[in-house]
Amino acid sequence: MTGLAPVPDTGHETVPISSNDDVVRARQLVRSLAQRCKLSLVDQTKLVTAASELARNTLVYGGGGVMRVGLVRRDSRVGVTAVFEDSGPGIPDVDQALTDGWTSGGGLGLGLSGARRLVDDFTLDTEVGSGTQVAVTKWAR
Amino acid sequence: MTERVPVLKIGDVLLVSIQVELEDQVVLELQDDLAARIVESGATGVVIDITAVEIVDSFVGRMLATTAAISRMLDAQTVVVGMRPAVAITLVELGLSLGGVRTALTLEKGLDILARRDTTRPAQR
Ligand SMILES: Nc1ncnc2c1ncn2[C@@H]1O[C@H](COP(=O)(O)OP(=O)(O)OP(=O)(O)O)[C@@H](O)[C@H]1O
Ligand SMILES: [Mg+2]
Numbered sequence: 292m293t294g295l296a297p298v299p300d301t302g303h304e305t306v307p308i309s310s311n312d313d314v315v316r317a318r319q320l321v322r323s324l325a326q327r328c329k330l331s332l333v334d335q336t337k338l339v340t341a342a343s344e345l346a347r348n349t350l351v352y353g354g355g356g357v358m359r360v361g362l363v364r365r366d367s368r369v370g371v372t373a374v375f376e377d378s379g380p381g382i383p384d385v386d387q388a389l390t391d392g393w394t395s396g397g398g399l400g401l402g403l404s405g406a407r408r409l410v411d412d413f414t415l416d417t418e419v420g421s422g423t424q425v426a427v428t429k430w431a432r
Numbered sequence: 433m434t435e436r437v438p439v440l441k442i443g444d445v446l447l448v449s450i451q452v453e454l455e456d457q458v459v460l461e462l463q464d465d466l467a468a469r470i471v472e473s474g475a476t477g478v479v480i481d482i483t484a485v486e487i488v489d490s491f492v493g494r495m496l497a498t499t500a501a502i503s504r505m506l507d508a509q510t511v512v513v514g515m516r517p518a519v520a521i522t523l524v525e526l527g528l529s530l531g532g533v534r535t536a537l538t539l540e541k542g543l544d545i546l547a548r549r550d551t552t553r554p555a556q557r
Contacts, residue, residue, distance in 0.1 A: 333518045336518035401490045
């Protein structure tokens with residue numbers, strides 16, 4: 292895949308996403324980091340919800356993968372970055388996948404587009420046949 | 433290790449209080465359980481208490497909407513109670529405003545809604 296993933300700088304963790312249980316654990320890990328960097332309750336909820344959507348996509352469409360997550364710093368700000376990676380089929384049409392309501396499965400088609408709205412930074416890097424990587428960051432205000 | 437969410441029956445109402453972190457499989461089982469229990473018990477209302485739920489993503493949101501639709505078809509009304517403000521804000525931003533789902537702020541108000549609905553029903557059932 293092309294493109295550089297924003298790697299969380301301090302003490303980041305990598306966890307597998309290969310079952311429904313893992314999706315729950317990924318959510319809990321993101322929540323604890325969001326609390327640690329003092330995101331507001333609303334921002335915590337937004338980030339954890341976005342992570343839940345992306346982890347499920349990794350599992351369902353990517354055939355499983357990993358989440359790398361950690362605190363990030365830029366200038367004087369701190370935030371949480373979570374990167375979801377799989378070596379699945381990739382997304383042939385990114386614009387379509389990011390359209391509200393578009394799904395290739397039986398979903399609502401809100402996961403990707405909704406996750407993008409819920410975070411501050413969103414990057415999607417995908418290549419058909421090699422995989423998908425979605426990185427999201429929420430900054431403390 | 434998945435535990436089912438308990439469904440309680442109180443009078444004509446089925447009460448579900450979600451107290452565990454929801455895994456997708458558990459969400460689907462709850463949806464099926466509720467449909468079966470409505471028919472089995474002849475319940476006229478369903479209250480889903482999400483006071484303890486910290487996030488509602490598209491999967492859980494869809495379950496709430498689907499459960500409301502299924503129960504309507506089975507002649508029962510669903511009320512979702514106790515949604516946290518942060519959850520409401522997030523759901524709307526996610527793009528899920530749950531238009532077809534009746535909500536109430538508290539369990540008490542939810543039960544009120546169902547009780548009112550019951551008295552407006554035709555007597556013969
Ligand atoms: N990691 C991935 N690998 C391959 N395809 C993906 C991946 N993530 C998303 N997609 C594609 O993008 C589409 C849109 O994803 P999105 O999460 O928005 O909707 P959904 O998962 O279908 O439904 P929802 O998340 O609302 O339940 C998916 O249907 C799928 O085709
Ligand atoms: Mg999705």
